[in-house]
Amino acid sequence: MTTNEVLIKTENLQKSFGKIEVLKGINTEIKKGEVVVIIGPSGSGKSTFLRTLNLLEEPTGGHIYFEGTDITDPKVNINLHRQKMGMVFQQFNLFPNMTVLKNMTIAPVKLKKATKAEAEERALSLLDRVGLKDRANAYPSQLSGGQKQRVAIVRALCMQPDVMLFDEPTSALDPEMVGEVLDVMKALATDGMTMAVVTHEMGFAREVADRVLFIDQGIIMEEGTPEEVFSNPKSPRLKDFLGKVI
Amino acid sequence: MAGILNALSGWFGSIADEFRFVFIEGNRYEQMITGFVNTLKITFGALIIGIAIGIIVAAVRSTYDKNRDKMRRHKGIGYFILAFLNAVCKIYLTVIRGTPVVVQLMISYFLIFVSVRDGVPIGIFAFGINSGAYVAEIFRGGIMAVDNGQFEAGRSLGLNYLQTMIHIVIPQMFKTVLPTLCNEFIALLKETSVAGYVGVVDLTKAGNSIAGRTYSYFMPLITVAAIYLVLVMILTWLVGKLERRLRTSDH
Numbered sequence: 001m002t003t004n005e006v007l008i009k010t011e012n013l014q015k016s017f018g019k020i021e022v023l024k025g026i027n028t029e030i031k032k033g034e035v036v037v038i039i040g041p042s043g044s045g046k047s048t049f050l051r052t053l054n055l056l057e058e059p060t061g062g063h064i065y066f067e068g069t070d071i072t073d074p075k076v077n078i079n080l081h082r083q084k085m086g087m088v089f090q091q092f093n094l095f096p097n098m099t100v101l102k103n104m105t106i107a108p109v110k111l112k113k114a115t116k117a118e119a120e121e122r123a124l125s126l127l128d129r130v131g132l133k134d135r136a137n138a139y140p141s142q143l144s145g146g147q148k149q150r151v152a153i154v155r156a157l158c159m160q161p162d163v164m165l166f167d168e169p170t171s172a173l174d175p176e177m178v179g180e181v182l183d184v185m186k187a188l189a190t191d192g193m194t195m196a197v198v199t200h201e202m203g204f205a206r207e208v209a210d211r212v213l214f215i216d217q218g219i220i221m222e223e224g225t226p227e228e229v230f231s232n233p234k235s236p237r238l239k240d241f242l243g244k245v246i
Numbered sequence: 247m248a249g250i251l252n253a254l255s256g257w258f259g260s261i262a263d264e265f266r267f268v269f270i271e272g273n274r275y276e277q278m279i280t281g282f283v284n285t286l287k288i289t290f291g292a293l294i295i296g297i298a299i300g301i302i303v304a305a306v307r308s309t310y311d312k313n314r315d316k317m318r319r320h321k322g323i324g325y326f327i328l329a330f331l332n333a334v335c336k337i338y339l340t341v342i343r344g345t346p347v348v349v350q351l352m353i354s355y356f357l358i359f360v361s362v363r364d365g366v367p368i369g370i371f372a373f374g375i376n377s378g379a380y381v382a383e384i385f386r387g388g389i390m391a392v393d394n395g396q397f398e399a400g401r402s403l404g405l406n407y408l409q410t411m412i413h414i415v416i417p418q419m420f421k422t423v424l425p426t427l428c429n430e431f432i433a434l435l436k437e438t439s440v441a442g443y444v445g446v447v448d449l450t451k452a453g454n455s456i457a458g459r460t461y462s463y464f465m466p467l468i469t470v471a472a473i474y475l476v477l478v479m480i481l482t483w484l485v486g487k488l489e490r491r492l493r494t495s496d497h
Contacts, residue, residue, distance in 0.1 A: 056398055058316055074322075083404030093399035097418055097492075107403035110413055159403055 002210050005032040007067060007163055007194050008053060014061030015048055022048045024218035025062065030163070035195045037209035037226075039202070041241055046198045046215045050167050053196065054078075054085045067162065083111060086156030090168040092148040094140040100127070100151050101136045104158045113159065126154040130184050146177030150184050157188075164188065166197040202246055206230055214238045268465040274456050281452030282473060288369040288438045288448065293431060295374025300381030303335045305411065307382070308389045312397075313407075335382070342379035348440045350376055355444035365446035369438065377434050384430060388423035389415060421492045428485040432478050439474075449473060 008030040015023040022045045030036050040046040051057040053064060055071060055078050063072050071081050095103050104126070105119035114122065127133045130150045140148055149169055156164060166185065170178045182204050189195055189208050199205065205212055205226055212229040214222040214237075222229060222238045230246075233239045269275040310332040317325040342350070354372040355365065362368060392415050400410030442451030453470035457463045 054402060056402060079401075079404050079406045082402060085402070087399075087402035089395060089399065089402075091393075091395050093393075093395040095396065095399070095414055095418075097421070106413060107400075107405055110409055111404055156403070 002034040003032045006030070006065075007032045007034075008196075009065040010053075010062065011065070012062035013049070013052060013059055013064060015045075015052055015057055016060045022218055023052065023059070026215075026218075026220055028213065028220060028223070030194060030196055032162075032194055033192050034210045035189045035197070035208055036211050036213060037205040038196065038198045038213045038215055039200070039205060039241075040213075040215040040221075044216045045218045046213075047167055049215060050165050050196060050198045053165055054082050054087060056087070083107075083113070083159055084162045086153075086159060086161035086164040088149070088152050088156055088164065088166045088169045090171050092140070092145075092152045092172070094148055094152055094155070096140050099137050099139055100132070100143070103140070103151060104155045107155075108158055111159075119158065123154070123158050126157055127151075129187075130154055144177060145173045146180045149173065149177075149181045153181075153184055153188070163194040163196065166195065166199065168198050168200070170199065170201055200245065202230070202242075214241070216241070264462060264465050268456060268460050268462050269469075274459070277447065277452045277456060278449070278469070281447050281449040284366055284369075284441070284446055285435070285438055285449040287366055288373055288441055288446070289431075289435045291367075291370030292373035292377050292434060292438070295370065296377030296381045296430075296434070299375065299378025300385050301416075303338065303378065303382035304385035304389060306331045306335050307386050309407070309411075311390075339379050339382065342376055347373065347376045347437055348443055351440065351444055363445075365441060365444040368444060369441045369446055369448075373434060373438060373441075376437075377430065380430050380433075381427065384423050384426050385419065387426075388419035391422050392418045421489075424485060424489050424492070428482065431481060431485075435477060435481070436474060 006029050010026050010028055013023055013026040014021070026049055028036075038046045038050065048057055052059045053066075055064075059072055063070050065071070066081050066085070069076060069081065071078060094100075095106070098106065101120060101123055104123040105114075105116065108114045108119040108122075109116050113119075124133060124136060127136055130153070132147060132150055132154075135143060135147065135151075140151070143151065153164075153169075169185070170181050173181065178201070182201060185195070185197070185204070186208055197204075197209075207226075209226050211223060212226050213220050214229060214233075214235075216237050222233065222235050229238070230242065233242055269278065306328070310328050313328070317328070351369065351372040355368050359368050359371075389411075396414055396418065397410055400414040401407075405413065438448060439450035441448040442454070447455075449470055453466040457466040460466070
């Protein structure tokens with residue numbers, strides 16, 4: 001699935017919160033169609049890294065190129081680029097006062113990416129794909145955790161993004177609901193979606209990732225194919241980490 | 247038994263006599279109606295001004311709070327405009343919340359609008375400006391109470407700051423602030439009872455002047471109190487209905 005076209009490129013990406021340096025210079029590329037899974041101990045900066053990619057966290061140094069544009073340039077209208085970067089959060093962040101359908105269509109309609117009818121048609125077909133078409137008129141509070149996260153995924157997809165960012169999408173779920181969300185993500189990867197996924201699901205990383213990044217202490221400590229990272233870890237930090245989580 | 251009944255009917259009879267004397271004779275009820283209408287005019291006029299000011303001030307203050315750190319780094323012209331507006335809002339809140347509403351009303355009437363001698367529009371203005379300060383802080387609290395994840399979700403979909411506020415955050419804010427806002431409206435309705443200070447015949451003033459003319463205090467003042475009470479109960483009931491409607495998404 002991976003092509004040679006670079007979708008996202010980070011150069012010496014840094015982020016500090018006050019005096020605490022969380023990212024100390026991340027250099028990497030995500031190619032079109034690639035599934036990159038980011039693993040690492042908590043507090044390593046992996047979520048911060050993902051959140052800087054669409055500037056939810058503003059980097060304090062370095063550059064991010066998205067489809068060739070340096071989006072860290074203050075003159076760039078980040079809203080236009082965010083429309084092309086879907087994001088899924090650990091806590092779902094569905095809009096509780098709107099139905100599932102409204103959750104999905106509000107952004108495309110308000111941003112004039114589609115008419116209401118077009119957006120609803122797309123939303124229903126996406127809901128159908130994740131098995132939730134009959135829940136279109138339900139409110140988020142009427143859904144289970146797994147259903148909420150599936151809705152959150154298709155809400156992001158409704159904007160027809162070029163890349164999907166997942167920030168620990170299964171960490172807030174009951175164990176029996178993790179599978180249904182991972183299945184949706186696997187299907188998405190199979191369809192050729194470019195994905196960056198921060199997760200603790202090592203099985204998913206092994207099975208779906210094209211490349212695994214191990215982030216620790218604010219840098220990419222090690223990276224490679226799942227085979228290389230999981231079966232043949234080089235750095236002692238990664239060996240230690242894998243020893244604890246697998 | 248018959249004695250009690252006699253006493254009761256005598257009591258009701260005297261109440262009816264008093265009512266006739268106080269309100270019907272000399273068409274004094276007309277004054278009560280004028281007062282009632284003026285109280286409603288001032289309350290609802292001030293309410294609308296207060297909500298408008300409240301939304302604007304709360305939007306400026308929370309935008310400044312949310313973006314302060316980010317904008318400090320770039321220091322564009324936008325930062326200075328926002329910082330200036332924020333300072334203006336803060337002064338407004340401090341002055342309005344730091345002085346009694348009666349004094350603000352009298353300043354409006356005797357110092358600011360000296361050429362306007364109708365107390366009703368001035369009352370609407372003064373109570374509106376006053377209420378705006380309290381409503382602004384209620385709204386700001388409501389905006390801050392909406393989970394930041396909602397804001398992030400809106401922004402991550404490509405909505406800009408204003409769109410996220412208008413379509414995502416503010417509708418959710420309304421639900422949280424409704425009970426507190428209802429309190430503010432009740433307080434406002436009752437505060438308008440000082441409008442008599444600038445020559446407005448509001449409900450309280452009407453009751454007071456009838457009492458003064460008839461030397462009968464019981465009937466006019468109890469009637470005034472009962473009307474305020476009924477108005478507040480209606481308002482509470484309406485807000486309760488609205489709350490139940492907004493809660494549909496919670497079950």
